[in-house]
Amino acid sequence: MTDFLPLFIEQLQSPTLGFLIGGIVVAALGSQLAIPDSIYKFISFFLLMKIGLTGGIAIRNSNFSEIILPALGAVGIGIVIVLISRYTLGKLPGISVPDAVATGGLFGAVSGSTLAAVLPQLDSAKVPYEAWTAALYPFMDIPALVAAIVMASLYIGKKTGKTTEKVEIWPIIKESLQSSAVTAMLLGVALGILTKPEPVYESFFNPLFRGFLAVLMIIMGMEAAQRMNELRKVAQWFAIYAFFAPIVHGFLGFGVGLILHKITGFSIGGSVVLAVIAASSSDISGPPTLRAGIPSANPSAYIGASTAIGTPVAIAICIPLFIGIAETMLGR
Amino acid sequence: MTDFLPLFIEQLQSPTLGFLIGGIVVAALGSQLAIPDSIYKFISFFLLMKIGLTGGIAIRNSNFSEIILPALGAVGIGIVIVLISRYTLGKLPGISVPDAVATGGLFGAVSGSTLAAVLPQLDSAKVPYEAWTAALYPFMDIPALVAAIVMASLYIGKKTGKTTEKVEIWPIIKESLQSSAVTAMLLGVALGILTKPEPVYESFFNPLFRGFLAVLMIIMGMEAAQRMNELRKVAQWFAIYAFFAPIVHGFLGFGVGLILHKITGFSIGGSVVLAVIAASSSDISGPPTLRAGIPSANPSAYIGASTAIGTPVAIAICIPLFIGIAETMLGR
Amino acid sequence: MTDFLPLFIEQLQSPTLGFLIGGIVVAALGSQLAIPDSIYKFISFFLLMKIGLTGGIAIRNSNFSEIILPALGAVGIGIVIVLISRYTLGKLPGISVPDAVATGGLFGAVSGSTLAAVLPQLDSAKVPYEAWTAALYPFMDIPALVAAIVMASLYIGKKTGKTTEKVEIWPIIKESLQSSAVTAMLLGVALGILTKPEPVYESFFNPLFRGFLAVLMIIMGMEAAQRMNELRKVAQWFAIYAFFAPIVHGFLGFGVGLILHKITGFSIGGSVVLAVIAASSSDISGPPTLRAGIPSANPSAYIGASTAIGTPVAIAICIPLFIGIAETMLGR
Numbered sequence: 001m002t003d004f005l006p007l008f009i010e011q012l013q014s015p016t017l018g019f020l021i022g023g024i025v026v027a028a029l030g031s032q033l034a035i036p037d038s039i040y041k042f043i044s045f046f047l048l049m050k051i052g053l054t055g056g057i058a059i060r061n062s063n064f065s066e067i068i069l070p071a072l073g074a075v076g077i078g079i080v081i082v083l084i085s086r087y088t089l090g091k092l093p094g095i096s097v098p099d100a101v102a103t104g105g106l107f108g109a110v111s112g113s114t115l116a117a118v119l120p121q122l123d124s125a126k127v128p129y130e131a132w133t134a135a136l137y138p139f140m141d142i143p144a145l146v147a148a149i150v151m152a153s154l155y156i157g158k159k160t161g162k163t164t165e166k167v168e169i170w171p172i173i174k175e176s177l178q179s180s181a182v183t184a185m186l187l188g189v190a191l192g193i194l195t196k197p198e199p200v201y202e203s204f205f206n207p208l209f210r211g212f213l214a215v216l217m218i219i220m221g222m223e224a225a226q227r228m229n230e231l232r233k234v235a236q237w238f239a240i241y242a243f244f245a246p247i248v249h250g251f252l253g254f255g256v257g258l259i260l261h262k263i264t265g266f267s268i269g270g271s272v273v274l275a276v277i278a279a280s281s282s283d284i285s286g287p288p289t290l291r292a293g294i295p296s297a298n299p300s301a302y303i304g305a306s307t308a309i310g311t312p313v314a315i316a317i318c319i320p321l322f323i324g325i326a327e328t329m330l331g332r
Numbered sequence: 333m334t335d336f337l338p339l340f341i342e343q344l345q346s347p348t349l350g351f352l353i354g355g356i357v358v359a360a361l362g363s364q365l366a367i368p369d370s371i372y373k374f375i376s377f378f379l380l381m382k383i384g385l386t387g388g389i390a391i392r393n394s395n396f397s398e399i400i401l402p403a404l405g406a407v408g409i410g411i412v413i414v415l416i417s418r419y420t421l422g423k424l425p426g427i428s429v430p431d432a433v434a435t436g437g438l439f440g441a442v443s444g445s446t447l448a449a450v451l452p453q454l455d456s457a458k459v460p461y462e463a464w465t466a467a468l469y470p471f472m473d474i475p476a477l478v479a480a481i482v483m484a485s486l487y488i489g490k491k492t493g494k495t496t497e498k499v500e501i502w503p504i505i506k507e508s509l510q511s512s513a514v515t516a517m518l519l520g521v522a523l524g525i526l527t528k529p530e531p532v533y534e535s536f537f538n539p540l541f542r543g544f545l546a547v548l549m550i551i552m553g554m555e556a557a558q559r560m561n562e563l564r565k566v567a568q569w570f571a572i573y574a575f576f577a578p579i580v581h582g583f584l585g586f587g588v589g590l591i592l593h594k595i596t597g598f599s600i601g602g603s604v605v606l607a608v609i610a611a612s613s614s615d616i617s618g619p620p621t622l623r624a625g626i627p628s629a630n631p632s633a634y635i636g637a638s639t640a641i642g643t644p645v646a647i648a649i650c651i652p653l654f655i656g657i658a659e660t661m662l663g664r
Numbered sequence: 665m666t667d668f669l670p671l672f673i674e675q676l677q678s679p680t681l682g683f684l685i686g687g688i689v690v691a692a693l694g695s696q697l698a699i700p701d702s703i704y705k706f707i708s709f710f711l712l713m714k715i716g717l718t719g720g721i722a723i724r725n726s727n728f729s730e731i732i733l734p735a736l737g738a739v740g741i742g743i744v745i746v747l748i749s750r751y752t753l754g755k756l757p758g759i760s761v762p763d764a765v766a767t768g769g770l771f772g773a774v775s776g777s778t779l780a781a782v783l784p785q786l787d788s789a790k791v792p793y794e795a796w797t798a799a800l801y802p803f804m805d806i807p808a809l810v811a812a813i814v815m816a817s818l819y820i821g822k823k824t825g826k827t828t829e830k831v832e833i834w835p836i837i838k839e840s841l842q843s844s845a846v847t848a849m850l851l852g853v854a855l856g857i858l859t860k861p862e863p864v865y866e867s868f869f870n871p872l873f874r875g876f877l878a879v880l881m882i883i884m885g886m887e888a889a890q891r892m893n894e895l896r897k898v899a900q901w902f903a904i905y906a907f908f909a910p911i912v913h914g915f916l917g918f919g920v921g922l923i924l925h926k927i928t929g930f931s932i933g934g935s936v937v938l939a940v941i942a943a944s945s946s947d948i949s950g951p952p953t954l955r956a957g958i959p960s961a962n963p964s965a966y967i968g969a970s971t972a973i974g975t976p977v978a979i980a981i982c983i984p985l986f987i988g989i990a991e992t993m994l995g996r
Contacts, residue, residue, distance in 0.1 A: 018859030022851050031847040035709060036702030038368030045367060124863070183363040187354050187550075195350030197546070199456070204543020211868020214861070218851075370700030377699060515695040519686050519882075527682030529878070531788070536875020 004328040011125070011320030016117050019214045020315055023221020035219050041180075043212045043219075044284065047116040048184035050205040051134045054119075055185075056192015057201070058131030067132055069264055070274065071139040073256045077278050078144035081108035081249050086151055089241045098152045102290050102297035103238065105148025106306045107245050109282030110141040112181045113220055114314045116213050118276040121319055122269055127326050129269025135189055140277055142176045145286060149293035156296065172293060179285035217315070220283070224308045231304030238301050242309035246279040250318045253278025254325070268329055272322045279318040281310035336660045343457070343652030348449045351546045352647055355553020367551050373512075375544045375551075376616065379448040380516035382537040383466045386451075387517075388524015389533070390463030399464055401596055402606065403471040405588040409610050410476035413440035413581050418483055421573045430484045434622050434629035435570065437480025438638045439577050441614030442473040444513045445552055446646045448545050450608040453651055454601050459658050461601025467521055472609055474508045477618060481625035488628065504625060511617035549647070552615070556640050563636030570633050574641035578611040582650045585610025586657070600661055604654045611650040613642035668992045675789070675984030680781050683878045684979055687885020699883050705844075707876045707883075708948065711780040712848035714869040715798045718783075719849075720856015721865070722795030731796055733928055734938065735803040737920045741942050742808035745772035745913050750815055753905045762816045766954050766961035767902065769812025770970045771909050773946030774805040776845045777884055778978045780877050782940040785983055786933055791990050793933025799853055804941055806840045809950060813957035820960065836957055843949035881979070884947070888972050895968030902965050906973035910943040914982045917942025918989070932993055936986045943982040945974035 026033055059067070085104020090097045115134060122129055146169055153167040176182055191197050231239055257271025287303050358365055391399070417436020422429045447466060454461055478501055485499040508514055523529050563571055589603025619635050690697055723731070749768020754761045779798060786793055810833055817831040840846055855861050895903055921935025951967050 013860060015855070015859050015861040015864050018855050018861065019864075022855055026847055026851055029842070031842045031844070033709070033844040033847040033851070034705070036370075036705050038370045038700075038702045039706045041366070041368050042371045045365070120863075178361070178363045180363070180365040183358055183365040187358055187365070191347070191350050191354055195345060195347050197347045197350065199452075200347050200351075200542050200546045203539055204546070207539075207867055207871075208543075210864050211872075214864045214868065368702075370702045373698070373700050374703045377697070510693070510695045512695070512697040515690055515697040519690055519697070523679070523682050523686055527677060527679050529679045529682065531784075532679050532683075532874050532878045535871055536878070539871075540875075 003332075004324050007327045007332065008320050008324035011121065011323050012316075014121055014124070014320070015214060016121060016217055017316050017320070019217035020221045020312060023218035024225045024312070025221075026218070027222040027225035033222070035215065040216070040219050043216050044112060044181065045184045046205070046212050047209065047216065048112045048181055049188040050209050051112070051116060051119065052185040052188020053192045053197055053201050053205055055132045055135040056189040057198070058192075059135065059189065060193045062130070062132060066130070066264070067135065070133070070136055070260055070266060070270070073260060074136045074139035074274065074277065075143045077249070077253055077256060078108045078140040078142075079147045080252065081278070082144055082147040082151060084248070085241070085245075089237060092237045094235050095237055096297075097155045098294050098297040099301050101148045101152045101155070102294045103241065103302040103305055105145050105290055106286045106302045107249065107281040107310060108140065108144025108148070109286040110137045110277050111280035111283050111311055111314070112137070112185070113216050113283065114276060114280035114311060114319075117217065117315050118273060118319050120210055120213065121323060122272060125323050125327060127269040127272065127323060127330065129267050129273055133270045133273040134185075136274065136277055137185055138177070138182050141182065141282065141285070142173055145176055145289050145293070146172045148290065152294040152297065172289065175289050175292070176285065179289070181285040220311060220315075223283070224312050227304050227308035230300040231308045234298065234301040234304065238305040239309055242305035243313055246281065246310055246314040246318050247321070250275040250279035250314075250322060254322055268326045272326045275322045276314065276319055279314040281306040281314065283307050283311055335664075336656050339659045339664065340652050340656035343453065343655050344648075346453055346456070346652070347546060348453060348549055349648050349652070351549035352553045352644060355550035356557045356644070357553075358550070359554040359557035365554070367547065372548075372551050375548050376444060376513065377516045378537070378544050379541065379548065380444045380513055381520040382541050383444070383448060383451065384517040384520020385524045385529055385533050385537055387464045387467035388521040389530070390524075391467065391521065392525045394462070394464060398462070398596070399467065402465070402468055402592055402598060402602070405592060406468045406471035406606065406609065407475045409581070409585055409588060409606075410440045410472040410474075411479045412584065413610070414476055414479040414483060416580070417573070417577075421569060424569045426567050427569055428629075429487045430626050430629040431633050433480050433484045433487070434626045435573065435634040435637055437477050437622055438618045438634045439581065439613040439642060440472065440476025440480070441618040442469045442609050443612035443615050443643055443646065444469070444517070445548050445615065446608060446612035446643060446651075448548065449647050450605060450651050452542055452545065453655060454604060457655050457659060459601040459604065459655060459662065461599050461605055465602045465605040466517075468606065468609055469517055470509070470514050473514065473614065473617070474505055477508055477621050477625070478504045480622065484626040484629065504621065507621050507624070508617065511621070513617040552643060552647070555615070556644050559636050559640035562632040563640045566630065566633040566636065570637040571641055574637035575645055578613065578642055578646040578650050579653070582607045582611035582646075582654060586654055600658045604658045607654045608646065608651055611646040613638040613646065615639050615643055667996075668988050671991045671996065672984050672988035675785065675987050678785055678788070678984070679878060680785060680881055681980050681984070683881035684885045684976065687882035688889045688976070689885075690882070691886040691889035697886070699879065704880070704883050707880050708776060708845065709848045710869070710876050711873065711880065712776045712845055713852040714873050715776070715780060715783065716849040716852020717856045717861055717865050717869055719796045719799035720853040721862070722856075723799065723853065724857045726794070726796065730794070730928070731799065734797070734800055734924055734930060734934070737924060738800045738803035738938065738941065739807045741913070741917055741920060742772045742804040742806075743811045744916065745942070746808055746811040746815060748912070749905070749909075753901060756901045758899050759901055760961075761819045762958050762961040763965050765812050765816045765819070766958045767905065767966040767969055769809050769954055770950045770966045771913065771945040771974060772804065772808025772812070773950040774801045774941050775944035775947050775975055775978065776801070776849070777880050777947065778940060778944035778975060778983075781881065781979050782937060782983050784874055784877065785987060786936060789987050789991060791933040791936065791987060791994065793931050793937055797934045797937040798849070800938065800941055801849055802841070802846050805846065805946065805949070806837055809840055809953050809957070810836045812954065816958040816961065836953065839953050839956070840949065843953070845949040884975060884979075887947070888976050891968050891972035894964040895972045898962065898965040898968065902969040903973055906969035907977055910945065910974055910978040910982050911985070914939045914943035914978075914986060918986055932990045936990045939986045940978065940983055943978040945970040945978065947971050947975055
């Protein structure tokens with residue numbers, strides 16, 4: 001513990017976090033600063049392509065079978081996160097089950113920006129990890145969204161007595177895979193495996209990664225401050241859930257990572273990536289899927305909880321926390 | 333031939349082509365991935381400025397008279413390409429002469445993205461070329477568009493008996509020169525000749541070139557897949573023309589380049605650039621000029637043929653083909 | 665003087681100026697080239713963040729008390745510039761006092777693009793300056809806008825006899841601080857002081873600065889050419905004022921800088937920055953504040969004067985002029 005605290009505090013001073021807080025402060029002070037939406041879309045595309053390329057190049061140069069167990073772990077975590085929301089948030093007074101399950105689905109789904117934030121911080125802290133861990137993204141993202149929509153449909157079906165209606169799972173999976181975030185990452189993975197993108201990677205995607213990430217953090221911070229108003233309109237339980245869920249999910253992911261570490265030699269750094277993927281909540285690709293899949297849930301509740309509190313907690317607390325723990329375990 | 337095949341296959345594995353095919357596949361699978369239009373416009377501007385600056389700096393440091401014969405060759409190729417379309421595509425059953433000539437004009441005009449794609453691949457293959465060859469762009473682009481509009485007007489005038497109407501050539505030339513693609517390139521050439529842009533060139537335009545080109549290739553691929561539907565609506569002769577024309581035009585350009593090689597010492601690499609300029613077909617600047625100049629031609633035919641088939645064939649087949657031939661001739 | 669002329673001429677050949685003139689020429693020739701507005705906004709944000717970060721990192725590593733006297737000097741210059749416009753331009757026949765004072769406010773306010781242009785040219789000329797001088801921006805910008813609005817209100821109040829109406833100063837200051845340009849720079853300063861943004865700064869903001877500045881210069885040039893038409897509609901005194909004001913204000917700023925040089929050891933290069941901040945006129949953040957604060961003033965007059973003539977004169981004449989003078993004083 002005495003080893004851990006200074007490492008945690010050092011992680012808190014990272015520029016990534018500074019840019020996030022800067023964005024929150026700027027928006028809270030009512031600044032007219034705005035990064036155009038097209039720039040935001042390009043930056044998201046750029047970061048996820050880069051993460052995908054890194055993963056694809058790593059998979060090309062590694063043993064494909066290594067990825068199977070961690071991928072199964074990611075699927076399990078995604079489903080468990082939705083179950084947790086169903087039986088904690090969903091049991092609280094004044095919270096409807098569809099709202100609880102939709103929020104759990106969004107917190108089980110993955111944020112590309114949070115994933116983009118943890119990787120350079122692991123590099124800076126010199127904690128090694130398997131580069132393909134980023135490719136675990138869709139293995140947690142899609143099961144969480146599918147589980148949330150299925151659970152909400154079963155609940156509504158039971159309540160209204162229409163138990164005959166079957167939930168179509170394939171359209172949910174397809175929609176998730178076709179979302180721009182997952183497409184960009186999978187395109188990067190495919191190009192990394194099948195072509196030799198190293199000249200483009202070294203001259204463009206790698207050097208500009210930290211800079212575009214910093215700009216994205218400012219955008220995420222401004223977005224969080226703006227969503228705070230929406231969150232005020234719904235029950236405060238959503239805010240409490242949004243604060244603690246990333247930390248609980250992070251420990252769940254880290255625990256699964258450590259079990260894999262014992263069994264297969266999966267790295268401690270890889271466990272940090274798995275923890276942060278679990279801690280993150282989707283801000284871009286998840287909401288439209290949930291809006292279509294659970295139309296009775298209130299978007300102000302789940303989007304407000306995720307964007308205003310979940311993402312800042314994942315970036316500002318969970319990333320430093322798990323890197324600090326990893327450094328302590330590695331005996332720094 | 334046994335020397336050529338492995339060189340051709342190696343060229344097919346270039347990242348440029350991978351990104352193009354990636355874009356086609358992503359759009360064909362119905363992904364919601366989209367690069368915002370403003371990013372596309374900026375990338376086009378960036379690439380053509382960079383090509384122009386490279387050319388301008390090269391012209392400043394070279395003998396201006398060298399460029400005269402290749403420029404005349406480019407003018408001739410642009411006009412011949414339109415004549416070919418008039419007397420091949422235009423003679424086929426069910427094809428109107430204005431449609432054929434407009435398609436020929438677009439295939440004679442030049443694609444900035446194809447031009448942007450060939451240059452780094454020549455660099456990677458270490459095939460030397462005169463850096464000013466990119467400046468041949470407008471010398472083929474403008475004559476092709478002018479020839480197409482003049483031929484269509486003469487044909488329509490003869491058919492309707494109104495032979496008195498004169499075709500105004502200067503407005504067509506002016507509109508081409510004022511198009512954003514040609515302006516960006518000529519602005520780069522002028523700044524390269526008249527100022528000393530080396531600090532900006534070395535810190536910005538040169539290092540980011542490959543990366544923005546890769547992003548543009550994804551956009552071109554997605555665009556090609558989307559245009560395929562439009563092409564299905566018109567006679568299939570357009571698809572057949574669009575597949576073979578870039579290859580035929582490429583050999584025409586390469587042949588002119590080799591004649592210049594014998595006469596003036598123009599490089600083999602420069603002949604490849606000339607071949608690819610001839611093989612390319614305009615996707616951005618040509619269509620509006622043609623739409624205004626030949627209003628009776630069907631844009632689905634010429635834009636569909638150029639974007640859905642012509643540009644992918646030029647990038648995916650012609651660039652590897654002519655670099656492979658050049659490497660064989662250089663005795664690699 | 666014989667020392668100064670060659671140095672001045674060399675400064676005139678800088679790429680920054682070339683790109684500005686390129687933009688003017690391109691727009692004047694009627695080209696359809698356009699850099700999308702979202703790109704323009706991102707570039708402005710990028711450049712001001714970078715200037716702010718540079719300043720913030722410099723302040724972190726320096727003595728904060730150094731900045732107090734130059735900041736007071738900047739406040740004074742901002743107010744004096746408005747007074748000059750009130751008693752020169754405002755006394756001319758056919759010029760209304762609110763129009764004169766609004767124009768003075770815009771010329772006292774600061775242009776982020778002009779500030780972005782002078783810094784790399786000082787670096788290239790190897791004239792040293794305190795990196796925090798860029799942080800003087802808001803100290804001149806805000807007092808000039810406040811002074812203009814207060815003077816216009818007092819004049820209108822006196823004329824209409826409604827002297828009871830009090831001018832609210834705090835909303836004007838708040839609006840200026842919340843403008844995207846000032847926010848971006850202050851955010852950069854804050855992040856530079858409070859976090860350690862060096863990895864992002866070195867990999868992103870510093871290397872891309874010159875390139876994005878070059879693109880911005882093209883945009884400013886095109887904008888200047890387009891605004892010229894608006895300026896033609898108002899009294900030609902505005903054009904004459906707009907040509908001479910940047911030079912007069914520049915000498916005012918340089919003089920204050922030299923006094924500080926004698927008293928506190930403020931550098932000659934810092935005096936050049938102060939001169940160029942004084943010479944510059946606001947193109948982005950100032951106009952909306954003035955439009956709200958002095959609704960009776962004619963925006964064609966003050967925006968036309970600033971964008972079509974003021975900014976080009978500041979970049980094309982004042983920057984080379986004061987760097988040339990500084991080099992002469994440093995005995996190059």
